[in-house]
Amino acid sequence: MEPLLSRLRPRKEQGTYALSLVYGKTVYHYLISQDKAGKFCIPEGTKFDTLWQLVEYLKLKADGLIYRLKEACPNSSASAEAAAPTLPAHPSTFTQPQRRVDTLNSDGYTPEPARVASPDKQRPMPMDTSVYESPYSDPEELKDKKLFLKRENLLVADIELGCGNFGSVRQGVYRMRKKQIDVAIKVLKHGTEKADKDEMMREAQIMHQLDNPYIVRLIGVCQAEALMLVMEMAGGGPLHKFLIGKKEEIPVSNVAELLHQVAMGMKYLEEKNFVHRDLAARNVLLVNRHYAKISDFGLSKALGADDSYYTARSAGKWPLKWYAPECINFRKFSSRSDVWSYGVTMWEAFSYGQKPYKKMKGPEVLDFIKQGKRMECPPECPPEMYSLMSDCWTYKWEDRPDFLTVEQRMRNYYYSLASRAEGSPQCGQVAEAACG
Ligand code: ADP
Numbered sequence: 285m286e287p288l289l290s291r292l293r294p295r296k297e298q299g300t301y302a303l304s305l306v307y308g309k310t311v312y313h314y315l316i317s318q319d320k321a322g323k324f325c326i327p328e329g330t331k332f333d334t335l336w337q338l339v340e341y342l343k344l345k346a347d348g349l350i351y352r353l354k355e356a357c358p359n360s361s362a363s364a365e366a367a368a369p370t371l372p373a374h375p376s377t378f379t380q381p382q383r384r385v386d387t388l389n390s391d392g393y394t395p396e397p398a399r400v401a402s403p404d405k406q407r408p409m410p411m412d413t414s415v416y417e418s419p420y421s422d423p424e425e426l427k428d429k430k431l432f433l434k435r436e437n438l439l440v441a442d443i444e445l446g447c448g449n450f451g452s453v454r455q456g457v458y459r460m461r462k463k464q465i466d467v468a469i470k471v472l473k474h475g476t477e478k479a480d481k482d483e484m485m486r487e488a489q490i491m492h493q494l495d496n497p498y499i500v501r502l503i504g505v506c507q508a509e510a511l512m513l514v515m516e517m518a519g520g521g522p523l524h525k526f527l528i529g530k531k532e533e534i535p536v537s538n539v540a541e542l543l544h545q546v547a548m549g550m551k552y553l554e555e556k557n558f559v560h561r562d563l564a565a566r567n568v569l570l571v572n573r574h575y576a577k578i579s580d581f582g583l584s585k586a587l588g589a590d591d592s593y594y595t596a597r598s599a600g601k602w603p604l605k606w607y608a609p610e611c612i613n614f615r616k617f618s619s620r621s622d623v624w625s626y627g628v629t630m631w632e633a634f635s636y637g638q639k640p641y642k643k644m645k646g647p648e649v650l651d652f653i654k655q656g657k658r659m660e661c662p663p664e665c666p667p668e669m670y671s672l673m674s675d676c677w678t679y680k681w682e683d684r685p686d687f688l689t690v691e692q693r694m695r696n697y698y699y700s701l702a703s704r705a706e707g708s709p710q711c712g713q714v715a716e717a718a719c720g
């Protein structure tokens with residue numbers, strides 16, 4: 285049975301609220317109270333500093349309620365806000381329909397509400413999503429743009445989206461002036477050295493300078509219970525995981541579409557003179573089946589205006605199978621070495637999530653490459669695409685194509701497929717919007 289209505293109202297007893305959920309013919313009442321420290325919670329539930337954070341959390345997780353909060357009774361919002369000292373004059377949480385993170389279910393995609401009516405509802409376009417433009421593209425929101433975010437505007441839920449050496453990436457919500465957005469929050473784990481904090485801040489500083497539809501944007505950094513890097517959400521997970529076992533379901537044209545988007549993001553980085561240094565399918569995150577973004581700028585560097593490469597002082601924990609020979613031999617990193625990694629990423633995608641150089645160890649790969657050998661063409665991979673990835677694996681960096689060329693070749697190929705396919709009216713639209 286569909287849950288019907290929820291309602292939040294302040295109680296006579298100062299600082300407490302009643303949350304009522306209707307389910308079928310039954311009304312369930314929950315008491316929201318504040319503990320001695322002023323934190324809000326439902327009985328036995330997770331505690332939050334503000335009512336707004338608690339309500340946003342209960343939209344993501346039932347946490348003991350009969351169901352997750354959907355929409356609250358609009359009438360209740362004004363009074364609840366007026367009575368709640370912790371809720372500043374922001375758009376009401378309670379009157380907004382529940383936002384959901386895009387999910388990639390087995391039958392495809394749950395689209396976000398499109399801004400422009402799409403001619404084909406099954407086929408959402410990147411520009412129809414909320415993460416195509418920066419949340420700061422609105423001049424009103426831009427007024428508040430700062431690297432450091434206020435903790436009270438951030439909800440960090442105990443829902444893990446992924447993890448790494450630094451700690452975990454959690455789902456959350458960030459409240460802006462006029463809207464609130466879904467975010468992914470990289471939380472630095474406790475007990476880390478200052479060096480780790482510095483590293484995370486360097487990652488934030490890099491991301492802060494980038495703004496492109498095909499790159500995960502940084503919203504800001506929050507220093508509170510831990511150092512947190514707040515990013516826009518790409519909830520579909522990493523590209524290689526998405527593709528595993530989906531040869532039947534995801535056509536080659538869809539793979540080419542996503543790889544073309546990665547090429548557009550990389551072309552932007554190349555133009556801005558940034559090197560990524562960790563381009564791999566694991567660091568390409570999906571917003572939905574037809575929309576990819578480059579993420580993980582943990583190893584990235586901004587090059588000097590007159591420099592075309594960065595020389596690492598010493599070798600580190602490097603993803604050797606994705607690295608060009610000059611990275612391993614001379615610790616030299618450029619957009620051309622990112623092109624090599626792009627080739628490996630292409631291979632991963634067209635092999636539907638296989639691991640590159642399967643049985644080989646990292647150092648063996650360099651020998652293999654030096655002998656002039658390269659990975660074979662994956663069974664599903666079109667010859668045009670294998671030819672491009674082979675060019676990305678040109679030994680000498682001077683002879684390798686740049687992203688300007690790679691993007692053009694990807695675009696030509698993808699559009700040739702799209703125009704061959706029946707009923708693809710948006711093809712021209714993509715060309716104009718994305719590459720115009
Ligand atoms: P690491 O440096 O440890 O590789 P990543 O930045 O790649 O960290 O993040 C690790 C994982 O966290 C990703 O594989 C993904 O599952 C999740 N994640 C990271 N950023 C986001 C994001 N913006 N949206 C959704 N999930 C994310």
Ligand code: MG
Pocket residue numbers: 566567580
């Ligand atoms: Mg990563």
